[in-house]
Every structure is written in C-alpha cells, then in structure tokens.
Amino acid sequence: MTGNFFEGGWRVRPSAVAHAYYPSLDIQNIVYPHWVVSFVTDGEVELQAGGVTRHAFSGQVMLHAPHLPFSERSDRGGNHRWFVVEAANDHGMELLRLYPVGEVTTIMDPGKYIQVFDQMLAAWGDKEGAFREMEISSLCQLLLFYLLQSWERGGRTPRSLPASKNDKRFQVLITHINAKLDEKVSREQLAELVHMNPNYLDRIFAEKFRLTPMQLLRELRLRKARRLLEQTELPLSQIAVQCGMGDAAYLNRQFAKSCSITPGAYRERARLANQNYYGG
Amino acid sequence: MTGNFFEGGWRVRPSAVAHAYYPSLDIQNIVYPHWVVSFVTDGEVELQAGGVTRHAFSGQVMLHAPHLPFSERSDRGGNHRWFVVEAANDHGMELLRLYPVGEVTTIMDPGKYIQVFDQMLAAWGDKEGAFREMEISSLCQLLLFYLLQSWERGGRTPRSLPASKNDKRFQVLITHINAKLDEKVSREQLAELVHMNPNYLDRIFAEKFRLTPMQLLRELRLRKARRLLEQTELPLSQIAVQCGMGDAAYLNRQFAKSCSITPGAYRERARLANQNYYGG
Structure with missing residues (x-):
C-alpha cells in the first residue's frame, strides 16, 4: 500500500x-x-x-x-x-x-x-x-x-557545465516532460527533441533513471493527478484533461493500476487524512 | 549504482x-x-x-x-x-x-x-x-x-497499544534482529521467537515489509558493514565477524552481489568522498 x-x-x-x-x-x-x-x-x-x-x-x-x-x-x-x-x-x-x-x-x-x-x-x-x-x-x-x-x-542561473552530453539531453527531456504534462506527447517526439533513435534513448535513459522517458511522463502525470485529487474539488474528467490522460475512464484505469486504489477512494482517503479534528 | x-x-x-x-x-x-x-x-x-x-x-x-x-x-x-x-x-x-x-x-x-x-x-x-x-x-x-x-x-516508554498482534510480533522480530547482527541467526529461530511457522511468517512479514525476516537481517548486516567500512580502518575479516558474516570471503561475495562493488572499492570511494579538501 x-x-x-x-x-x-x-x-x-x-x-x-x-x-x-x-x-x-x-x-x-x-x-x-x-x-x-x-x-x-x-x-x-x-x-x-x-x-x-x-x-x-x-x-x-x-x-x-x-x-x-x-x-x-x-x-x-x-x-x-x-x-x-x-x-x-x-x-x-x-x-x-x-x-x-x-x-x-x-x-x-x-x-x-x-x-x-x-x-x-x-x-x-x-x-x-x-x-x-x-x-x-x-x-x-x-x-x-x-x-x-x-x-x-536569483533567477535560476543554470550550470554552464553539464557533466556530459547525455546529462544535457536528459535535462532537456525532463524539462520538456514537466512542461507538457497536460498535452499529448509521443515517444518519437521526445526522441526527436534530442536527435536520438527512440530505442537507443529508451535504453540509455532507463540505464540512468530505471524508467524510460514515457514511463517517467506517466509517473509525473499520475503524480499531478494525485495532487489535484488532494487539493481541489475538480471533477475527474477535468483532472484527466489537466494531466494529459484524455478522459475520466482512462485516468481511472491508469490510476488504479499504478496506485492500487481508485481516484475517488484516493480523494476520500486524502480528505480523511486532512480533516481538522479541532474543527475550524 | x-x-x-x-x-x-x-x-x-x-x-x-x-x-x-x-x-x-x-x-x-x-x-x-x-x-x-x-x-x-x-x-x-x-x-x-x-x-x-x-x-x-x-x-x-x-x-x-x-x-x-x-x-x-x-x-x-x-x-x-x-x-x-x-x-x-x-x-x-x-x-x-x-x-x-x-x-x-x-x-x-x-x-x-x-x-x-x-x-x-x-x-x-x-x-x-x-x-x-x-x-x-x-x-x-x-x-x-x-x-x-x-x-x-525519556527512557523509551513504549506504546502500550500496538495496532495488531502481528505488529507486536514484527516489533519483537525487528528488535531481535537488530540486537543479533553479529551472531548466527536461523530462519527457524526467528519463527520460534514469535511462535509461528517459518513459511507463514515469511509470507506475512514480506506482505508488510516486502522482504522476509532473513532478507531483512542480511540487509542490516550489509548496512552495518558499510558503516564500518566508512568509519573504521578495521580489516575485512574483523568487519565480517562483527556483521555476523563469517569470514572476509563470504562478506566479499555478499557485499559485491548486493552493492555491485567490492568492500575494498567501497571503502576507497568513501575515503575519497570524505577527504577534507582544505586540509586539516
């Protein structure tokens, strides 16, 4: 759990x-x-x-x-x-x-x-x-x-010296993924962004991070969904859109698969964990 | 890594x-x-x-x-x-x-x-x-x-109400394991300690902690070995004894399997990470 x-x-x-x-x-x-x-x-x-x-x-x-x-x-x-x-x-x-x-x-x-x-x-x-x-x-x-x-x-002055070319590429990918959580993104688009073959990219990315770029994207989408379930009263359909997961049914399936709990039950659980027992 | x-x-x-x-x-x-x-x-x-x-x-x-x-x-x-x-x-x-x-x-x-x-x-x-x-x-x-x-x-006043009987048993096991890192401990002894069948214990323990009691013991032994490698100059043979891993050869094998590095290389790495570059 x-x-x-x-x-x-x-x-x-x-x-x-x-x-x-x-x-x-x-x-x-x-x-x-x-x-x-x-x-x-x-x-x-x-x-x-x-x-x-x-x-x-x-x-x-x-x-x-x-x-x-x-x-x-x-x-x-x-x-x-x-x-x-x-x-x-x-x-x-x-x-x-x-x-x-x-x-x-x-x-x-x-x-x-x-x-x-x-x-x-x-x-x-x-x-x-x-x-x-x-x-x-x-x-x-x-x-x-x-x-x-x-x-x-201070304005996020970036490092001028990434440790390697691949680190630079990974940085580009991760920034891009974080910016596109509410959009459709394909494996091929990500690979193109860093001018690499998709299979090769999957392999070296996973060597470093233990998941492929698309798996990372899915993780971050689910993470955003959990945040929205905890902190807002948005209906599932809107959360699905904001997390780039199409519709509520798809969000439901993916969420349940990854979190072993439905989005609705997760929200209820978060509500319970968040109640103010002193009232007010 | x-x-x-x-x-x-x-x-x-x-x-x-x-x-x-x-x-x-x-x-x-x-x-x-x-x-x-x-x-x-x-x-x-x-x-x-x-x-x-x-x-x-x-x-x-x-x-x-x-x-x-x-x-x-x-x-x-x-x-x-x-x-x-x-x-x-x-x-x-x-x-x-x-x-x-x-x-x-x-x-x-x-x-x-x-x-x-x-x-x-x-x-x-x-x-x-x-x-x-x-x-x-x-x-x-x-x-x-x-x-x-x-x-x-304040003297570790314990909770009087463990949440369940199994939690109490797990508590006993974990305390015992932590106290016996330098001794021989068998799967059967651990099971006896909480009056359970070894297979059943392995199953319910792993359900909760994702590893069996013996796997936890091995993890904690290796953790102790890493600490001793980092913080002492003890020879491998003595570290092996203090971690209940018999001799240096066995420690070497187990360590390399789990940490993908030999104990000697780990110690060298720790030494490098620990050097004081200002001298003194």
Whole structure:
C-alpha cells in the first residue's frame, strides 16, 4: 500500500561535513565522487572548473559537480562551511542534475543557513545519537532546499557545465516532460527533441533513471493527478484533461493500476487524512 | 549504482499541518488513516485510546496511531500544533512502528520544536513555492527526529497499544534482529521467537515489509558493514565477524552481489568522498 502513496522524495546523505578555516587557499584540480556544497562564510575565492574562472564571496555557495576537477584559490584567509552529498530520488535521478543549480549561488538568508549547518555539524560529530542519521539527513535536505530556493529566487542561473552530453539531453527531456504534462506527447517526439533513435534513448535513459522517458511522463502525470485529487474539488474528467490522460475512464484505469486504489477512494482517503479534528 | 549507496532513509509526508486554538475540547472516537502528532503548546488534555486514559500537558506530544479511535477532552482552553503524517522507509516499514513511541512524550527542547513547526506551517500555507514539498518534508522529518530523540532520552516508554498482534510480533522480530547482527541467526529461530511457522511468517512479514525476516537481517548486516567500512580502518575479516558474516570471503561475495562493488572499492570511494579538501 505505502509505496504509491509517497511521492518520490529525495534521499539525502552527506559523506563529509566540516567547517574549514584557512590563512590562504590553493587547491588544484581536486575531484570528488559526489557533490561538494561549500558555503563561503568569509572569504574571496577564485574558483575554476572546466576552464571557466568564477569568484565567490561571503554569503555565497560554491557547488562542485561529481567527477569534475575544480580548483579554489585565495590570497587572504577565510572560512567555509562545506559538505559532500549524494541526493537522488527513487529512480536514481540526482537532485542537482534535475535542477541545474549554478556554480555560485547567493544564499538569501545566510543566518538561517549557518544555523542549520551548525546543527548538522554537531550531529555529524556526535557518533552516538540513536537517531543521528535521521537528524543529519533532514538537516542536509533543509540546506539543499535553502540552496535551491536561493537559486530559484536569483533567477535560476543554470550550470554552464553539464557533466556530459547525455546529462544535457536528459535535462532537456525532463524539462520538456514537466512542461507538457497536460498535452499529448509521443515517444518519437521526445526522441526527436534530442536527435536520438527512440530505442537507443529508451535504453540509455532507463540505464540512468530505471524508467524510460514515457514511463517517467506517466509517473509525473499520475503524480499531478494525485495532487489535484488532494487539493481541489475538480471533477475527474477535468483532472484527466489537466494531466494529459484524455478522459475520466482512462485516468481511472491508469490510476488504479499504478496506485492500487481508485481516484475517488484516493480523494476520500486524502480528505480523511486532512480533516481538522479541532474543527475550524 | 545509486540505489545501494543510500541507506533506507525515511520518506516523510504530512497530509495536514495546523495550529488549533480552542476554548474547550471534546472530540470523541475520531480516526485517522495516518499518525497524528499533536504538540500541546498550552493546555491540559485528557486523552483516551483503547480504553486507557492519559493526560498531556504543555510541552508534550500526543501521538495517535492510524485507524485507532481516540478522544481528547479539556475543560479549559489551549492550543495545539499538530500534523498528520506518513513516515516509512523503502520497505514500507513505518517509522513509528519500528520505534514504538509512547502515546505521550515530553519534548526536550520545546522552543526548537515550535520554531521548526512554525516554519513548516508557513511552508504548508504557501502553495506556490517551487520546492515546497522538499521544505515541508525535511522540516517534518526534523520534527519526528525531535520526537524520537525526546522519547529516547525519556527512557523509551513504549506504546502500550500496538495496532495488531502481528505488529507486536514484527516489533519483537525487528528488535531481535537488530540486537543479533553479529551472531548466527536461523530462519527457524526467528519463527520460534514469535511462535509461528517459518513459511507463514515469511509470507506475512514480506506482505508488510516486502522482504522476509532473513532478507531483512542480511540487509542490516550489509548496512552495518558499510558503516564500518566508512568509519573504521578495521580489516575485512574483523568487519565480517562483527556483521555476523563469517569470514572476509563470504562478506566479499555478499557485499559485491548486493552493492555491485567490492568492500575494498567501497571503502576507497568513501575515503575519497570524505577527504577534507582544505586540509586539516
């Protein structure tokens, strides 16, 4: 029962958390297997990756992609609050590829970011806590949320360096799919969008995300349907249209197949879960 | 690759979040499909569930189990910060059954709890935020962590009312498995522990958790092995013993089968992910 009632949700797991102070900085072409998220509490850093030079200052986050060599230099002292992290959903879709956060992002509320980071650092250092991993994971997810929110409000400056040509293609596909949830989309159209053979695209996409582009489209349509069932009183026929699922009968069939419950029963269940038992 | 590098992780999704004020309280035999977590900011509540009467006061959390009717009464006014939530891992194992938090728990740091709750409530009311679900989910997980931590430090007063006889048995099994990760355990021993036929136990356990007790045991052994590989320099032979996997060769085989990587390569990968690039 449970599986289908949860939205994807991001699984977030840091592999390093530290607060580093330095008198000056000169690290060259270093590589990590995961994302490095480094908040410049204080400093003026020149960073290089993929032949591009950028600068980061106090209150900004530097983001380094996995497997991509980067350098950081500074003549003056400073300190960074940084962590290394894996963040992906059930399909192995990486959070920071789905949302291509830029290499340097100004954090909207640095005080809050620091507060949450320092709580995570304390939990990281405490090897004994029985629920340590739960605390770390929730705080780390909150930090990534602050990063994404700041990136969003700053105009979504995209990364200039996707890790590979395929990642770029997948990015195009996922953005397109998200924008077309209420429209008819064919497998061939999606393949054409990235100039690939449909069979080959299905194969490499599924290798990475464990489902084909069309399966992802169906998942996202159903997810939108669940949202609309929970949050609106729209009739099924209109929900079907808004989710690109034609008519209510088709929505009913697909929904029941995937969620083991009818849309009507799902809505009733959501209503029950959502009642205010104090009244008002 | 990704799948096996993530620990279970809890997927947390609230279906209602509210701050309720009342002049007096008289709710009778109400039922929710999910867990109700209600923090008494101010009040004196008499609660009933399963024929047992308890009292909750300011600074305490009342926890109501799914599908179990409960009542709350108060002659005086008060206010509660409450939410309804599903929290489970990949195997559909519910967080609040795995850890049978009592019906009334005193929160250690109510100020912090309130701060996080109010941030979640604000996010809940903001229907527009692009990363709203991520913010809500991380904050809700943090609140559940505070609840679990307070329960732990308060001596783990267990729930007196498991939802069903099988839940009680599963609880016994899971506790036993967690305590015996370094020992030999057989399928028959586990079945005996709860006075059941091994085949029948496998079936009903897997219906609920999508794996049998022995498969869960193997998962948890491997999880412990990963932790030891990451955090210690112990030789493989000792890790194998501590994880109840006999010798290094057996650990090697099981690990490679499940994680698609050898223990040695996993340790190297963890070391890389964990390096401090600022030195020190």
